[in-house]
Amino acid sequence: MHQSGTEPFLEMLAAERAAAPATLAAYTADLADCEASLLRQGESLDTASADGLRAWVSEMSTSGAARRTIARRISCIRQYYLFLLRDDRRTDNPAAQLDAPPPQRALPKFLTESEVVALIEAGTPPAGATPAERRRLILGRAALELLYATGLRISEMLALRRDSFRENTRMLLIRGKGGRERLVPLSDPARDAVQALLLEDKARASPWLFSGRAPAKPLTRQGFDKILAELGGRAGIPPDRLSPHVLRHSFATHMLAHGADLRTLQILLGHADISTTQIYTHVQADRLREIVQAHHPLGQSPSGQPADTAGPEPSAASDEKNL
Template sequence: MTARSKARDSVVEAGPELWREEWLEPFLEHLSKERRLSDYTVRNYSTAIGRFFGHLEAAESWNGKLGGVGLRDARDFVIEEQRRVSRVTLRNYVSGLKTFFKFWIRQRKVERNPLDGLILPKPAKKLPIFLTQQQVLRLLRGPTLLLEQEIIEPFIAWRDRMVLELLYGAGFRVSELVNLKYGDISFEEGVARIVGKGGKPRICPLGKVAMTALRTWKSEYAPETGYSDVVVVSNSGRPWSSRQIQLLLKKYLKLAELPMDITPHKIRHSYATHLLDNGADLRLVQELLGHSKLSTTQIYTHVNLGRLKAVYDRAHPRA
């Protein structure tokens, strides 16, 4: 070992749990402040790295040095975790760990990435689950029905209507919706300027119905508080969490007698699928969703082609 390598290892050695302070916290600060990733994404990185170092400590074969982590450690971690988590989660863990080690390579604290060369099991291909257009209409009618029956107050009805219309009308991720501010919205143009996953900016058309709900909410019902620039708030004016959006959706799924496993992200799937069903160009849908890669959006064409084939099989005499 060279004198330079010895010096490097002495800097990056940490005892039990000290790795959090020495290596994890500076990395998370880099993600949050320099890359400006969302709190949700930063937590996911933290979980992946925490589980990996927990595995290393439990194995008792690790020398406590960042440069002492090897490919075998990574393989053992994958073998252990694949019994516990899905393939998709496992791939996210490994992606997060690769980013973590790349960061410390750039800081000249380690020389190599121990996850290079790691082969993962391929994730099972799943088609997105979505609602039909008729099912979405039933869902969106929910707040109006409850208001007409005097079960909820106008404040709640307009807020809930706005939330549902923005989820479907703009294809927002739930994290984007809870962080939406009036300053992000052009009421003249009917669009919102969003900074999405990975800090990627995009423009989202909101649609006439969503804009009507948004204008009514803002002008007549939104409470004036210190959080008044945040769009989705409680009656006390406090910003909503992602969990509150999820619970609101569950409430109206139950009312509309729709599958209870539909999530805000599956409403986003419905948004994309219906755009393609009605002739939208794939690259336009990619832009609207904020996908970096076209391949991420192409899964919706599989849904579309599957439905076309089902119609063909039912209708064509020689199918």
């Protein structure tokens, strides 16, 4: 790329914002994509017009580019023209009115209630289990009971200390995102599973409830993922349907299905904004539609099959970090 402003822009990102090589590579690709579109219109990157940039955005939309990709590229271009403006390379900002598409909120994945039960039961050590296998399964069961009973984030669960639990513990004080604290109730099965883990790990003398190979350190996210995959295999649940966040989504979805109100769910999940919690109402609406289509006489096609069971495939990709 030979346009006069791109190299100084990338140098600024590296020097002033400590942009990583991968970030610089992404910005370079985004600038190149915009430049290619502008050249087809007879314009250049540094002399682009607002109409030329709008045509570029329209091209991306019609080509089927993902909303997240379009939004990222527009963000890059906005920053680029602000740089040109501040560096006196341009007297105007053609990207000032460039609108990014709203992000597409995907529905989260969740397990059925019977699948959760099977997953938890998979944490029961079989007769003849080795000490290492026995501890791994007991730890896995305690983690699953906690995740499903409380809706904790995996980071919140792995940060739990051993001294947070007593035999009569009924509530847990959780410090979540932004340092916000919340109290979550502890179910009897979850408390029993935790007590079994505490007994199993008594000799380790770790300060952490879920300790890693070295007792002085907590279990890592990667370490737990391996245990979860093992339990999923025992329960017959494919790995691509399992993650700690799937347990959190399952907790929320099942709570709502059994009558919990959104405000209570928001508090339990530690969401700062109830609009984040409201995505689970869409999950429920989708499920209710499937039930009606499957069982209502007018929901059946002449062939006896549901008339239309197509709906958004649940996905945890775009909003998991907020959920």
